[in-house]
Amino acid sequence: xxxxLSQFHQVFFEESFxxxxxxxxxxxxxxxxxxxxEMINTIFRAxxxxxxxxxxxGFMQVSSFTHVVETLLDEIRGGERSxxxxxxxxxxxCVDCLRGLMTDLQAGTEPDMSQADELKAKxxxxxxxxxxxxxxxxxxxxxxxxxENTSAADDTSDIxxxxxxxxxxxxxxxxxEPYRMFRELQDLAExxxxxxxxVPHLERLPEFSKMHPEMxxxxxxxxxxxxxxxxxxxxxxxxxxxxxxxxxxxxxxxxLSSIEAHHSPxxxxxxxxxxxxxxxxxxxxxxxxETSEIDVAISETPAEKIEQVTEKLAQAVTQQAKKxxxxxxxxxxxxxxxxxxxxxSIRVSIDKIDGLINMVGELVITQSMLGQLGQEFDVSRIxxxxxxxxxLEQNTRELQESVMKIRMLPISFAFSxxxxxxxxxxxxxxxxxxxxxxxESTELDKTVMEKIGDPLVHLVRNSLxxxxxxxxxxxxxxxxxxxxxxxxxxxxxxxxxxxxKDDGAGLNKDRIRNKAIEKGLISDDEVxxxxxxxxxxxxxxxSTADVVxxxxxxxxxxxxxxxxxxELNGSIDVTSTPGKGSLFSIRLPLTLAILDGQxxxxxxxxxxxxxxSIVESIQLEKSMLNNITGNQxxxxxxxxxxxIICLQDIFNIDLEKKDLEGAMLVVVEGDNEKIGIVVxxxxxxxxxxxxxxxxxxxxxxxxxxxxxxxDGTVALIVDISGLNNRPLDKNSDDQTQAA
Amino acid sequence: xxxxxxxxxxxxxxxxxxxxxxxxxxxxMAGEEYGVDILAVQEIRGWEATTVVPNAPDYIxxxxxxxxxxxxxxxxxxxxxLERVEYSPVTVVIILKVETERGERVMGIVVDAVSDVHSxxxxxxxxxxxxxEDLNTEFIRSLxxxxxxxxxxxxxxxxLTIDKQLLNLAADxxxxxx
Numbered sequence: 001x002x003x004x005l006s007q008f009h010q011v012f013f014e015e016s017f018x019x020x021x022x023x024x025x026x027x028x029x030x031x032x033x034x035x036x037x038e039m040i041n042t043i044f045r046a047x048x049x050x051x052x053x054x055x056x057x058g059f060m061q062v063s064s065f066t067h068v069v070e071t072l073l074d075e076i077r078g079g080e081r082s083x084x085x086x087x088x089x090x091x092x093x094c095v096d097c098l099r100g101l102m103t104d105l106q107a108g109t110e111p112d113m114s115q116a117d118e119l120k121a122k123x124x125x126x127x128x129x130x131x132x133x134x135x136x137x138x139x140x141x142x143x144x145x146x147x148e149n150t151s152a153a154d155d156t157s158d159i160x161x162x163x164x165x166x167x168x169x170x171x172x173x174x175x176x177e178p179y180r181m182f183r184e185l186q187d188l189a190e191x192x193x194x195x196x197x198x199v200p201h202l203e204r205l206p207e208f209s210k211m212h213p214e215m216x217x218x219x220x221x222x223x224x225x226x227x228x229x230x231x232x233x234x235x236x237x238x239x240x241x242x243x244x245x246x247x248x249x250x251x252x253x254x255x256l257s258s259i260e261a262h263h264s265p266x267x268x269x270x271x272x273x274x275x276x277x278x279x280x281x282x283x284x285x286x287x288x289x290e291t292s293e294i295d296v297a298i299s300e301t302p303a304e305k306i307e308q309v310t311e312k313l314a315q316a317v318t319q320q321a322k323k324x325x326x327x328x329x330x331x332x333x334x335x336x337x338x339x340x341x342x343x344x345s346i347r348v349s350i351d352k353i354d355g356l357i358n359m360v361g362e363l364v365i366t367q368s369m370l371g372q373l374g375q376e377f378d379v380s381r382i383x384x385x386x387x388x389x390x391x392l393e394q395n396t397r398e399l400q401e402s403v404m405k406i407r408m409l410p411i412s413f414a415f416s417x418x419x420x421x422x423x424x425x426x427x428x429x430x431x432x433x434x435x436x437x438x439x440e441s442t443e444l445d446k447t448v449m450e451k452i453g454d455p456l457v458h459l460v461r462n463s464l465x466x467x468x469x470x471x472x473x474x475x476x477x478x479x480x481x482x483x484x485x486x487x488x489x490x491x492x493x494x495x496x497x498x499x500x501k502d503d504g505a506g507l508n509k510d511r512i513r514n515k516a517i518e519k520g521l522i523s524d525d526e527v528x529x530x531x532x533x534x535x536x537x538x539x540x541x542x543s544t545a546d547v548v549x550x551x552x553x554x555x556x557x558x559x560x561x562x563x564x565x566x567e568l569n570g571s572i573d574v575t576s577t578p579g580k581g582s583l584f585s586i587r588l589p590l591t592l593a594i595l596d597g598q599x600x601x602x603x604x605x606x607x608x609x610x611x612x613s614i615v616e617s618i619q620l621e622k623s624m625l626n627n628i629t630g631n632q633x634x635x636x637x638x639x640x641x642x643x644i645i646c647l648q649d650i651f652n653i654d655l656e657k658k659d660l661e662g663a664m665l666v667v668v669e670g671d672n673e674k675i676g677i678v679v680x681x682x683x684x685x686x687x688x689x690x691x692x693x694x695x696x697x698x699x700x701x702x703x704x705x706x707x708x709x710x711d712g713t714v715a716l717i718v719d720i721s722g723l724n725n726r727p728l729d730k731n732s733d734d735q736t737q738a739a
Numbered sequence: 740x741x742x743x744x745x746x747x748x749x750x751x752x753x754x755x756x757x758x759x760x761x762x763x764x765x766x767x768m769a770g771e772e773y774g775v776d777i778l779a780v781q782e783i784r785g786w787e788a789t790t791v792v793p794n795a796p797d798y799i800x801x802x803x804x805x806x807x808x809x810x811x812x813x814x815x816x817x818x819x820x821l822e823r824v825e826y827s828p829v830t831v832v833i834i835l836k837v838e839t840e841r842g843e844r845v846m847g848i849v850v851d852a853v854s855d856v857h858s859x860x861x862x863x864x865x866x867x868x869x870x871x872e873d874l875n876t877e878f879i880r881s882l883x884x885x886x887x888x889x890x891x892x893x894x895x896x897x898x899l900t901i902d903k904q905l906l907n908l909a910a911d912x913x914x915x916x917x
Contacts, residue, residue: 651793651794652794653793692809695809695842695844696808696809696811697802697809697811700792700793701794703792706790708807708809714801715790
C-alpha cells in the first residue's frame, strides 16, 4: 500500500508558504499592548499545520523545528506566558528560517540547518525560562552533553509512557498509517535522547483466508522511554483518537520490571526460532510474500513466539520504508526543480467557479437554441437568429470576463510582503516609518502581479532609504518624526495604477543634474524640464546616493524597475515636490491577454490601437495645423500643442505622401504625452486577444503584439508608449519651444 | 567504433536504413536543390497573403495566422540574394519548427517548389568549400550528391534564428535612442 507522496509535495509547499505568510502578517499585526488571542490562535494554527504536513511527508527537519516554535506558541496561547517583543522578533526569524528550509526542500537540496538549530536552541532556552540571549552558550553545552545524555538515558528509563494502542480494523482506510505515528513517536523520543519500543499483539489476527488486505488486525503496546509530555503523545494520536482505543499509563506506574523480564530473556531464543522458521520458509518456497510468511509462521509456532517474528517483519518493513523515504528525495530533485519552474497554481474562490459554470450553462442553452433554429431555418425567422446571435455574443463576453477574472487576484498578494520589509528596513536604517496601504482589494492579473513584485520592492526600499529623512531631520523641518510611505492601488480606465508615495525630502533636482553631467548622461548646458530631470533617475547606472548602502544605491535599481514595467506594457512616472515628498506611479494593463482595440487602416494594412490610450479621433482642418521645422507639424488641441505623425512614415509603409488636411487623426496618450497619429480610415472597435509576435519572430519597435481578426488575418497592435518614446526626444523639444 | 559501425552498415545494406541516416525534404529554388531535415518540417502550405511587419528586413514577407499562432514568413530567395520571382498559386511555404533555448520557434520559408525526400547518411555529406565567407554560407550545413545532383543541406536552426546582424542593429538603434 505505497502511495507516492511526492505528488502531494507541491501542494504541501504551497500551503506551507501560505501558512508562513499568515504567520508573518499576523505577527506584524500583533499589538503587544493588547494581545488579541484570536491572532495568537491563527499563528498557532498555521504553525501547527506546517508541522503536521512536514511530519506526514517526512520532512523531519521542518517538523522538529516547528515543534519548538509551536510549543512556545502553545504556552502563549494557553496564557502561561505573555508575549514579548523579543518573542515576536524570534518568531519572525523563524518564519524566515522555515521559508528558507522549505525553499531548499522544494528545490530538492538538503536544507541548511545551522540557523534552525541556533533558533531552536533559543526557543528551548525560552521554554526553559531563560532569555533567548543566554541560550547560545547553553545550546553548545547542551550539544556537548548530548552524548552523555544517551548513556544517562538508562537512568531515566522509568520516565515515560506506556501506550496501549488498539486501532479499529478500518484505521488504514481512513488514511492513518500506524507506522507513521510510531516513527513520529520515535523522533519525539529521540529528540529527548529516549527510546521507543513497540510490541505488536496478534490476538485479533483472523485466519489467513479471512484476512482482508486493507484491514488492520494488529494492536500495539508502545513503551516510550523519554521525558515527554503526555500532550505531545496525545497529539500524535490526535487523528485516530476517535477510531481507536488508546490508553496511556505512566511507565513508572506500570510494572516496568515485569515487562523487562518478560521481554529481554525471551528475545534471543525466540528470535533464533523465528529465524529458523523464516529459513525453512525460504527453503520451501522462495517467492512467498511477506504476509504469507506471517501466516505460515502463525500456523507453526506458538503465539508467544510469533510476536518476535512479526516484530522482525515489522523491522524489515520499517527498513524498507526507510529505504523508500531515503530514495524518494534522491530522485525527486530534478523533477521537482523542473516542476517548480512551470507548475505554478492559482487558488480561485468558489464563487468565481460557480459563476463560470452558470455562464457555461447559458452558453449551452444559447447554442442549442441556435442549433434548433438552424435546422428549420427560413427567412421569416431571421429576427430570431439575430436575437440568438446577440445573446451568443453576450454569453461569450461574459464567459470571457469570468475566465479572465479567474486570473485576477487582489493586489494585497503583492502588498503583503511590505509590512515586514518596512519594519525590518526601518529598524536597520533607524528611521520611524508608518506604512499605509490603500486599495488592497484591487484585482490584478496574476502574471502582472508576479512581475510587479520586485519593482515595487525596489521603489519602497528607495523611498525608505533615500526618500525619507532621519527623525531628527524631519523634526527640524517641522514634520512629524515618523515618515509615511503610502502604497495605493486603483483602477483608472482599463489600467491599474499603483502608487508609492513618501512624505520625505523629495528628489533633489540639482543633485540629479550634477550626477547626470558627471556620468555623461547630459551635457553641461542642456536645458531640461523638471520631469525630464526626474526621468534621469531611470537611466542605467544612475544613483544619487553618496554612499552605497546595503539597502539601495547601486544604481541598478531604477532602470531595471522601468524595464520590468515596460515589459508588462506599463509605464512609470515620478513627480516630486522638494521638502514634501515624491510619488512614483506605475500604470499597468489589467491583463496581458485581451484588450479593447480600435481598428484602423493604413494602406492595405489593419492596425489596432488600444482603446484605453485613445483620447479622441478628429478630422484635421487646415486651421488646426502649424508647420514647424519643415516636415514636422503640430496641432493645437485646446491648450496643448500635439505633434502629428503619420503611421505610414513610422512603419515605412510604401504609400503616397498624404495631404494632412482632411486626414483622419487619432489622438492618443501614452507615457503622459499626447500625440496625433494620421491614419487612412477608422474601422470598428473590438476586443482582441493578444498574441505574441516575439515567440516566433522578434520584438518590433512600436508594436506590442499581434492578434487575429474575424477573417483569420493577422493585425498588429500598436504600442502607443513605444511610439511615443521613439520621436519623443525630438518632439518634446519642439513642444516645449512651441509652448 | 563509429567507423566499424559504418563499415558493417555499408557491407550489409549500402545506402538504405542505416542508423546514421537522416531524411531530408528537398526543394527547388532557382534551379538548385536544397534540403532541410525532415524532422524540422511541420507542414507544407500554399502561399497566402501576409500581414506586413513594419521595419522588417525585406526577406521577411510578414506574418500569417497559423491556427492561432503568429508565424513569420521568410522569402528564401531574397534571403539568399537570389533574383525575385512573382508568387503564384503553386508557390510553396514550408513551415519549419526548431527547438531553441527560448522554446519552440516556428517560421515559414517561401521556396519555388518542393522536390523530394531523400535518406542521406552523414558520412556521405561533404563540407561546403570555405571559399566564400559570406553571411549566406553560414546557413549551409553540408553538400551531398545524389544521382550526380548536388543538394545543399541547410542548417535550419541557424536559418530560423534571425541573424545576429539584425539583432545587433536593433541593439544599436536602442542604444542610440537612449
